Amino acid sequence: MAKFLRKNAWEKGGTFDNPDLFWYAKGVGVLQSRSLDDEGSWWFFAAIHGEEIGGGKFPNWNVLTGLPKVPTAPIPAADIVKKFWNQCQHQSWYFAPWHRGYLIALEEQVREAIISLGGPADWALPYWNYLGPGDQYKIPPAFTEEKMPDGSANPLYVTARYGPKSDGNVYIEIPPISEVCQGNTIYTGSNTSTPHPGYGGPRTRFSHDGNVSGNLESNPHNLVHVQVGGKDGWMSDPDSAGLDPVFYLHHCNIDRMWGAWNMVNDNPVDPTWLEGPAAMGEREFIMPLPNNRKGWVYTPKEMTNLDTLDYTYDDLSLTTAPLPQKTLAQRLNKLGAQPIENLHEKNMDLGSSSELVGANAGQVQLDGAGTKTSVKLEGSSWRSVSGSLMKASVNSLPDQVYLQLENVKGSADANILTVSVNHQLAGYVSLFGLRNASDKDGHNGGSGLTFILNITDIIDNLFVSNNLDMDSLEVTILPDNAIPNDETITVGRVSIYREQQKL
Incomplete structure (x- = not known):
């Protein structure tokens, strides 16, 4: 039986009447009182998540504004x-297991501080289920109070937290935030219910800054970061996100979602995932613990199953509401194939090969009104897509079609783009991590981020209605918030790929 139970932060209305939030604030206060070079300090743990040092200074933390005051020394x-x-x-298949270990280590630091104050020895991190019913889409009120019940400063209060409209009202917009990823059935790969690159992310090596996010990371993770932080908010940038106490409640919910997903789906069995990047000669996953400051080393294999860990959640429902899932059988029927029965595709990775079938003329820049671009389709390759739709059957599966926004670059992370194809919604992408990914001296070499959107359903709709143009597709990209004159967002290329499917 698990020793610690993580519970919903919105118990008792999300106020300090919830003892988990009250003691979290007390514990965070202890960690914030410690110096930056203390391995058990709040600031040290934020830097574990991400911070860069250059010339003896912080290129990001030293310009942060707001409360609490963030130290940059020693x-x-x-x-x-x-x-x-x-x-x-x-942007890695290590996203979920690394963050699970990170939460465990931070939780132990906070629990030790709580116990030192006479608090409960079984305290556990609460989670913020912003997709839950009622007011749970709002940030719990305990994070917006300047003072604790006794009149002391509230360690959970952060002024650099601006919300989706950057007006100080912090809540989650549903949509675009959703838990549709919980309907995925494979961790890495693609099938009818799992868009590329899979629930957990693409195969990578050590990936502090990568290129393509997995479906859990894309939505809700990345979108929530940007909506909570808003313009210049700490949560909007990976290098400062760990400074905000609500960060850990957000990630606790992401971890809960992974645990719920695992109730019916499997994690990878590939040794390069189970043993982590250290097995390939790269950095190990390591965290300081209260009684082991030399470091606790862990692997994804050790993070795989909640049953083997010391904690669990009070609610491991797969979803808060039923999610409609388009099965392969339903797609074939829509395309006019004979009804298919007893077709089991749960764990099948249907993707076998990808082919570029169209691209726009080149780089486009977004302004406040967004941008439109025409993707010219290559004749023979695109005819293969329409041919696969016409011949769709269980023995001749139709292609999946993906839209890619390649090498997206910019100087700020706090925006969400709405992408449409031929006036039909293709999806939303968060620019969380864009600044780092665009830095030519960064881990990703300045190549930017790439976003992959499954537009198969749009193509099916155009085909069924006889509106599938053989020459081009029109793509519209709209920013959620205005782009200031001193910031730029560019898309290196807008492209279309077909992915052949085989059972």
């Missing part, structure tokens, strides 16, 4: 920084 010894800092795994 910087730990170089070997400690190299060992612990800048570890977070993003």
